[in-house]
Amino acid sequence: xxxxxxxxxxxxxxxxxxxxxxxxxxxxxxxxxxxxxxxxxxxxxxxxxxxxxxxxxxxxxxxxxxxxxxxxxxxxxxxxxxxxxxxxxxxxxxxxxxxxxxxxxxxxxxxxxxxxxxxxxxxxxxxxxxxxxxxxxxxxxxxxxxxxxxxxxxxxxxxxxxxxxxxxxxxxxxxxxxxxxxxxxxxxxxxxxxxxxxxxxxxxxxxxxxxxxxxxxxxxxxxxxxxxxxxxxxxxxxxxxxxxxxxxxxxxxxxxxxxxxxxxxxxxxxxxxxxxxxxxxxxxxxxxxxxxxx
Amino acid sequence: xxxxxxxxxxxxxxxxxxxxxxxxxxxxxxxxxxxxxxxxxxxxxxxxxxxxxxxxxxxxxxxxxxxxxxxxxxxxxxxxxxxxxxxxxxxxxxxxxxxxxxxxxxxxxxxxxxxxxxxxxxxxxxxxxxxxxxxxxxxxxxxxxxxxxxxxxxxxxxxxxxxxxxxxxxxxxxxxxxxxxxxxxxxxxxxxxxxxxxxxxxxxxxxxxxxxxxxxxxxxxxxxxxxxxxxxxxxxxxxxxxxxxxxxxxxxxxxxxxxxxxxxxxxxxxxxxxxxxxxxxxxxxxxxxxxxxxxxxxxxxxxxxxxxxxxxxxxxxxxxxxxxxxxxxxxxxxxxxxxxxxxxxxxxxxxxxxxxxxxxxxxxxxxxxxxxxxxxxxxxxxxxxxxxxxxxxxxxxxxxxxxxxxxxxxxxxxxxxxxxxxxxxxxxxxxxxxxxxxxxxxxxxxxxxxxxxxxxxxxxxxxxxxxxxxxxxxxxxxxxxxxxxxxxxxxxxxxxxxxxxxxxxxxxxxxxxxxxxxxxxxxxxxxxxxxxxxxxxxxxxxxxxxxxxxxxxxxxxxxxxxxxxxxxxxxxxxxxxxxxxxxxxxxxxxxxxxxxxxxxxxxxxxxxxxxxxxxxxxxxxxxxxxxxxxxxxxxx
Numbered sequence: 001x002x003x004x005x006x007x008x009x010x011x012x013x014x015x016x017x018x019x020x021x022x023x024x025x026x027x028x029x030x031x032x033x034x035x036x037x038x039x040x041x042x043x044x045x046x047x048x049x050x051x052x053x054x055x056x057x058x059x060x061x062x063x064x065x066x067x068x069x070x071x072x073x074x075x076x077x078x079x080x081x082x083x084x085x086x087x088x089x090x091x092x093x094x095x096x097x098x099x100x101x102x103x104x105x106x107x108x109x110x111x112x113x114x115x116x117x118x119x120x121x122x123x124x125x126x127x128x129x130x131x132x133x134x135x136x137x138x139x140x141x142x143x144x145x146x147x148x149x150x151x152x153x154x155x156x157x158x159x160x161x162x163x164x165x166x167x168x169x170x171x172x173x174x175x176x177x178x179x180x181x182x183x184x185x186x187x188x189x190x191x192x193x194x195x196x197x198x199x200x201x202x203x204x205x206x207x208x209x210x211x212x213x214x215x216x217x218x219x220x221x222x223x224x225x226x227x228x229x230x231x232x233x234x235x236x237x238x239x240x241x242x243x244x245x246x247x248x249x250x251x252x253x254x255x256x257x258x259x260x261x262x263x264x265x266x267x268x269x270x271x272x273x274x275x276x277x278x279x280x281x282x283x284x285x286x287x288x289x290x291x292x293x294x
Numbered sequence: 295x296x297x298x299x300x301x302x303x304x305x306x307x308x309x310x311x312x313x314x315x316x317x318x319x320x321x322x323x324x325x326x327x328x329x330x331x332x333x334x335x336x337x338x339x340x341x342x343x344x345x346x347x348x349x350x351x352x353x354x355x356x357x358x359x360x361x362x363x364x365x366x367x368x369x370x371x372x373x374x375x376x377x378x379x380x381x382x383x384x385x386x387x388x389x390x391x392x393x394x395x396x397x398x399x400x401x402x403x404x405x406x407x408x409x410x411x412x413x414x415x416x417x418x419x420x421x422x423x424x425x426x427x428x429x430x431x432x433x434x435x436x437x438x439x440x441x442x443x444x445x446x447x448x449x450x451x452x453x454x455x456x457x458x459x460x461x462x463x464x465x466x467x468x469x470x471x472x473x474x475x476x477x478x479x480x481x482x483x484x485x486x487x488x489x490x491x492x493x494x495x496x497x498x499x500x501x502x503x504x505x506x507x508x509x510x511x512x513x514x515x516x517x518x519x520x521x522x523x524x525x526x527x528x529x530x531x532x533x534x535x536x537x538x539x540x541x542x543x544x545x546x547x548x549x550x551x552x553x554x555x556x557x558x559x560x561x562x563x564x565x566x567x568x569x570x571x572x573x574x575x576x577x578x579x580x581x582x583x584x585x586x587x588x589x590x591x592x593x594x595x596x597x598x599x600x601x602x603x604x605x606x607x608x609x610x611x612x613x614x615x616x617x618x619x620x621x622x623x624x625x626x627x628x629x630x631x632x633x634x635x636x637x638x639x640x641x642x643x644x645x646x647x648x649x650x651x652x653x654x655x656x657x658x659x660x661x662x663x664x665x666x667x668x669x670x671x672x673x674x675x676x677x678x679x680x681x682x683x684x685x686x687x688x689x690x691x692x693x694x695x696x697x698x699x700x701x702x703x704x705x706x707x708x709x710x711x712x713x714x715x716x717x718x719x720x721x722x723x724x725x726x727x728x729x730x731x732x733x734x735x736x737x738x739x740x741x742x743x744x745x746x747x748x749x750x751x752x753x754x755x756x757x758x759x760x761x762x763x764x765x766x767x768x769x770x771x772x773x774x775x776x777x778x779x780x781x782x783x784x785x786x787x788x789x790x791x792x793x794x795x796x797x798x799x800x801x802x803x804x805x806x807x808x809x810x811x812x813x814x815x816x817x818x819x820x821x822x823x824x825x826x827x828x829x830x831x832x833x834x835x836x837x838x839x840x841x842x843x844x845x846x847x848x849x850x851x852x853x854x855x856x857x858x859x860x861x862x863x864x865x866x867x868x869x870x871x872x873x874x875x876x877x878x879x880x881x882x883x884x885x886x887x888x889x890x891x892x893x894x895x896x897x898x899x900x901x902x903x904x905x906x907x908x909x910x911x912x913x914x915x916x917x918x919x920x921x922x923x924x925x926x927x928x929x930x
Contacts, residue, residue, distance in 0.1 A: 007395070007398055010398070010402075014402060014405065018405070018409060019479070021409065022479065023479075023480060023481065023482055024482075025413065026481070026482070026801075027412055027413060028476075028797055028798055028799075028800050028801075029412030029413075029420055029797075029798075030409055030412050030413070031476055031479055031481075031800075032412070032424065032472065032476055032797065033405065033408055033409055033412065033424070034475075034479060035472035035473070035474075035475035035476040035479060036424070036428055036468070036469070036472040036475075037405075038472070038475045038479075039468045039469075039471035039472040039474070039475050040428070040432070040464070040468045040472075042468070042471065043464050043467050043468040043471060044464065044468075046467075047460070047463075047464060085456050087440070087456075087457075087460070088439065088440060088443050099443060099444065101440065101443065101444055101447065102453050102456070104452075133439055133442075133443070134436075134439060135432075135435065135436050135439060135460060135464060136435040136436065136439055137394075137435070137438060137439040137442055
């Protein structure tokens with residue numbers, strides 16, 4: 001698509017005036033100037049078209065995108081051509097635009113754009129629009145480029161009271177000592193000192209009793225897993241609940257509390273890994289209480 | 295590193311210079327001085343950023359300049375004042391604190407200056423100015439486009455060079471392409487504003503009468519009067535006939551049938567065809583090689599025979615002529631002789647009459663002619679452009695006292711003496727000689743070739759051409775132009791000739807002719823295939839050429855496609871030959887790992903590793919990398 005700019009209208013007017021003078025003076029040199037104006041218009045069109053050809057755009061989203069929070073989206077423009085550089089290419093992503101002033105042939109450039117997603121869910125981008133006024137600012141040429149980019153936007157994390165999600169969240173959460181060696185909780189046993197044991201774990205009482213250095217062995221502490229039950233009927237708005245759940249998933253996993261999820265009759269067992277957290281967030285992002293029948 | 299604004303300023307100032315050069319010859323000193331003053335001030339301002347002149351003040355000045363310019367406009371002096379005003383406007387624009395649109399306005403004004411210049415002069419130097427201005431304007435427009443997107447941009451060398459390259463490429467395509475537009479743009483036979491075109495002011499040189507004894511010296515004029523496209527002929531036949539001067543008034547020769555070129559019927563023998571491109575010279579006389587048989591001219595789409603122009607020639611004219619180049623032509627042998635060829639003023643110089651009776655006491659007409667002619671060819675008489683006799687009796691002074699003069703004196707003297715001795719005689723005005731341009735196949739005839747000779751009516755011979763002027767004296771061009779400078783001039787004139795032939799003289803009629811030609815060719819073309827008519831060799835060469843071309847394009851395209859993908863394809867082809875086919879869902883690494891042959895597997899691994907190192911780390915495939923990968927593929 002081509003849009004004529006203000007200077008383009010002036011150029012066309014100039015061409016028409018000089019063309020008119022050429023016909024009406026019968027002067028071949030004026031004809032020559034009119035011809036030049038026309039041919040420059042044509043050639044600038046060809047160059048403009050060429051400028052937008054053989055370009056590839058890749059949109060790179062960050063790993064985790066939350067609704068209502070600005071995410072830095074990377075836009076990579078690649079010139080898949082042998083000789084000619086690309087000039088003044090503007091890539092539009094919705095309302096936002098990025099200008100790539102100059103891109104050499106067979107090279108790429110990346111710029112970042114803060115993007116705000118209003119709601120959770122899957123956002124797929126199948127095309128971006130690029131445009132350029134090169135070589136002359138008379139016409140702006142537009143082109144849509146196919147991109148295959150999909151981003152899953154997680155619900156907006158919203159701070160909320162824990163009871164909103166689960167009545168026993170508060171009651172059940174907390175630290176428990178587990179039957180495993182660690183450095184945190186009760187004494188499990190006392191053993192002989194091994195060089196390298198920290199001084200603070202030396203049990204002075206036993207050392208005094210036995211005359212040889214003794215070291216305490218302590219139990220490890222583990223967080224008690226939390227399961228977010230979304231299926232329990234509640235009065236609150238679903239989106240609010242999903243936001244609240246997101247908040248808790250983030251908060252608990254950050255403090256290494258295993259989190260599980262019950263949603264739509266499906267249960268995800270608690271876990272603390274990054275992949276686990278992601279899978280819970282993905283489910284929260286795409287949750288639809290009334291799925292359309294296929 | 296260059297600031298884009300500085301670059302735009304530099305290019306814009308150059309454009310302004312070119313605009314000035316285009317019109318420099320046609321504007322007054324005040325405009326010139328004003329322009330350079332503003333130009334200097336603007337340049338100082340732009341490159342030092344010292345002061346800002348308020349825009350309103352400049353607007354007021356612009357308006358005043360325009361009013362002054364328009365107040366000087368007259369119908370016959372229309373373009374020059376406007377150009378003077380425009381050049382000042384360019385200067386004012388340069389002085390302004392320029393925004394993008396101001397730069398565009400400067401470029402637009404330069405375009406108008408070029409248009410104005412083309413109305414006043416049609417010299418080929420226009421083409422140089424036009425091409426340079428087109429290039430600089432293209433560069434300026436590219437830079438302005440970049441500037442409008444990022445005003446504070448600083449260009450590195452590479453970026454600046456690429457901009458320059460783009461401008462060169464655009465011009466390299468657009469300027470030749472404008473030739474195509476030039477051919478097809480609509481034309482009319484009835485332009486409305488012809489009064490604007492003054493490209494061809496009248497020029498002096500040839501005159502339709504001869505007055506003797508009025509000037510002491512004649513300046514040689516190098517300007518071109520016409521070019522004649524024709525074959526090369528003997529130099530002594532190069533007499534370009536213009537006008538017959540048959541009325542003698544004591545000191546001047548005039549024509550009783552002014553502005554009419556008398557043609558003769560074809561008399562057998564060799565004829566020479568000429569296409570003549572006559573420069574505007576302000577007279578109505580046609581010229582053609584002596585003796586012209588017919589002359590045609592295209593008028594309003596028709597070709598018609600002519601012997602004169604209806605209007606003084608104020609623009610370049612093209613016409614065709616056919617001539618019998620010979621010194622004799624049959625005269626009215628049997629008809630009664632026309633008394634006007636014997637006419638002399640009453641009581642014309644007694645001294646000359648005495649001289650004639652002394653020189654030619656013969657009875658035979660031919661003998662008298664020879665005697666009088668030979669008298670002027672003696673050593674006593676010499677050719678001269680200065681120290682000409684200025685008096686009331688110039689012919690007597692020439693014949694009896696000074697014996698120096700130019701062709702007008704020689705021809706007048708012979709003509710008068712012939713008439714006194716009773717031989718019908720007349721003078722013919724035209725041109726003598728010319729330089730043959732072999733590459734352009736035309737004769738170049740300059741104003742300094744202007745010449746007058748005599749024709750005498752001799753029974754049995756007819757009108758006989760007599761040229762009493764000492765040969766080679768006044769016709770520099772008869773001796774070929776020598777030296778590097780001379781050759782350069784001939785070369786330049788060749789360009790100029792083609793410029794006039796193809797550009798300046800292009801009109802509606804030629805446009806039609808091109809269309810008709812194309813249509814005829816299309817119609818005449820025989821599309822049926824007859825085996826005996828097919829030039830097999832030609833077809834074979836053409837087909838071979840086409841195949842080579844197609845191969846080259848394919849190769850080029852293949853290389854253009856991603857080279858990485860090509861390498862992988864080649865790798866997989868090799869492996870297939872060795873019996874290993876990659877599954878669709880198989881990755882390269884996986885595929886390599888599954889190869890049974892240990893040695894092959896090891897090499898395949900090397901390829902895959904090296905390839906992935908390049909491909910997945912977003913590196914570009916360098917020449918070395920490609921060579922290494924190819925070497926591995928070959929070793930498979």
